[in-house]
Amino acid sequence: MESRNVLPREGALVTFWDEALGVNVRDSDGNVLLDLTGAFGVALAGHRHPRIVEALERGGGRLIHGMGDVQPSRERLELLEHLSSLSPWRSCRGVLSSSGSEAVETALKTAFLATGRPGILAFQGAYHGLTMGALATTHREHFRGPFRPQLSPHVAFAPFPVEEGEVGEKDVWPKVDQLLDEGTPDGIPVGAVVVEPIQGRAGVRVPPPGFLSKLAERTRRAGALLILDEIFTGLGRTGRIFALEEAEVIPDLLCLGKGLGGGLPLSACLGPEEVMDAWPPSQGEAVHTSTFLGHPLACRTGKALLEVLEEEELPDRARDTGRLMAQVLAEEIGNLGPRVRVRGRGLFLGVTFHDSNGVEPLDHAGVQAAEILLSRGIITLPAGARGEVLELTPPLVLDPELARYAALQVTEVAGLLVSREG
Ligand SMILES: Cc1ncc(COP(=O)(O)O)c(C=O)c1O
Structure with a gap:
């Protein structure tokens, strides 16, 4: 079957x-x-939280599916407004999707549009999803190996430092600086640096304090964009709404997923207007969208989740x-x-x-x-x-x-x- x-x-x-x-x-x-898994970290408010069940029942009685980028729904606007109020930017823009991998794909495309540079710097141990673009930035051989010939050759990996010293920062910066300055081994200039604030599937690998802010500074100096993948760490899991708060870093793009939909599939790529406006205005047909973009029911349960996160x-x-x-x-x-x-x-x-x-x-x-x-x-x-x-x-x-x-x-x-x- x-x-x-x-x-x-x-x-x-x-x-x-x-x-x-x-x-x-x-x-x-x-x-x-x-x-003790939250079902891959999704059930942030617990399984079947009454507020989410209520949103599901009310929403299900009115509007289950919408028309993506073509016809908006109130649910989609309200969710984006709420996300924007939590975001670290004054004018936040977002693209919604269904899975974490899709949010990463959106971020990678956005960074390319904004910088014109196809190179990507990712980290050893990283997990950013398994769709083809995201997989190219996922490090583990188990996932990459069978598809290696199909993966983008423009991704290069640097070591990821770990707090208790398994990999020290001294091993990290020379490689990061080299990739940012000289591009990938094929000489492709790097436009995006994608990183998890704490590597999840690699085994909850916490970088030393200051790592992310140093990375942000170097990335910016090199004219690339920092994509923070908070699909696992985001929405309260690490003790803050976003792990970026403790790291004191403001990324150029932020990916959310997993618990965002309160248990329904929902993800987002968020960024400040000046970065997200790398996307051209719509000519009636979006260049990057999907059938379930802004799914009304998922947006409704997602908004309920955000409310519960704050209220409780x-x-x-x-x-x-x-x-x-x-x-x-x-x-x-x-x-x-x-x-x-x-x-x-x-x-x-x-x-x-x-x-x-x-x-x-x-x-x-x-x-x-x-x-x-x-x-x-x-x-x-x-x-x-x-x-x-x-x-x-x-x-x-x-x-x-x-x-x-x-x-x-x-x-x-x-x-x-x-x-x-x-
Ligand atoms: C940090 C991170 N990014 C991206 C993903 C991919 O999300 P999805 O499985 O929803 O595509 C995951 C999934 O575990 C993840 O932990």
């Missing part, structure tokens, strides 16, 4: 999702599971609960020695596993931890190129007591794995 590539791995423990509410998922056997102070809750969870994890994991560590911001946490010297990543340890946790009723995901990280991105409404319980469970499983490895 379905392509084998998008089915669970043979032999994997599979739970059929039947229903979800708040931080819980009920499977088709009636088991209630604790969701979800970024602050993510910061506090995340701090508690990281603290419990660090304390308990501390007893396991240097082989297990925790990193991240807010409710964007990664537990990293290492070999007995505490140096090399322990291949598949995150995968194994996620499997054991699932058998205990806790849903998590592995991350990292070698599956060496356990990623924790729960709904931001996670109760602190439950967060403590979850952290203790994670620690117990980490202990099991470490003792099993010897």
Whole structure:
């Protein structure tokens, strides 16, 4: 029925999702599971938040689908107005789409139109999506390898620095400066630098303080544009509405997705008017649009999500609960020695596993931890190129007591794995 590539791995423990509410998922056997993933980070306000359900029911009773760029809807205007009020620019303009990858595609196209330079600088470990343009900026070989001959040759990668020193900044700047000054190895001038404020799928890799602002400064000096991919970090997850606040950086373009639609597919590429006006005025047929652009129902649930984020102070809750969870994890994991560590911001946490010297990543340890946790009723995901990280991105409404319980469970499983490895 379905392509084998998008089915669970043979032999994997599979739970059929039947229903979800708040931080819980009920499977088709009636088991209630604790969701520490937010379903890929989407369920920011928890599954089936009543305000989002209400928006869905009201909107569904009036207008489900619209006519993209051709005929606007009130929902689309209201969502963009709200996003604009949260954005770091005085006059913000946006292009809506359905998936994160599409928002990245829009940003890459915008940067090319604005600079006329086709070269792109991305970072090792980056994940920006899997559609062809976005895939060219995604670093992991697993995704790129099968399509290498089809990928744009104009993307070059620089090392991404990591806070606790796995890759130091001294390895980063010479490469970044070289690419910005001289272009890609083929001599193609760089017009866009695309970066995640914290690398998500690479294993919640947090760069050192000041990295993003230095990158922004160098990018601007070179006449290129900085695209900040906040598809995972955005909308409260790291303890701020946007991670750019803590990094004190104002990008030229900002990509949002995942939780933006409150659970419905919705993404956005935002930028200041002077950058976004690189797009020509419409002649009646947009040069970049899609069937579902500005989907009224997704815009409505998206607006409800933004309201809930603010009214229920979800970024602050993510910061506090995340701090508690990281603290419990660090304390308990501390007893396991240097082989297990925790990193991240807010409710964007990664537990990293290492070999007995505490140096090399322990291949598949995150995968194994996620499997054991699932058998205990806790849903998590592995991350990292070698599956060496356990990623924790729960709904931001996670109760602190439950967060403590979850952290203790994670620690117990980490202990099991470490003792099993010897
Ligand atoms: C940082 C980042 N950018 C882009 C994407 C791609 O989003 P989508 O899977 O909705 O295309 C993801 C998805 O995980 C992501 O984490």
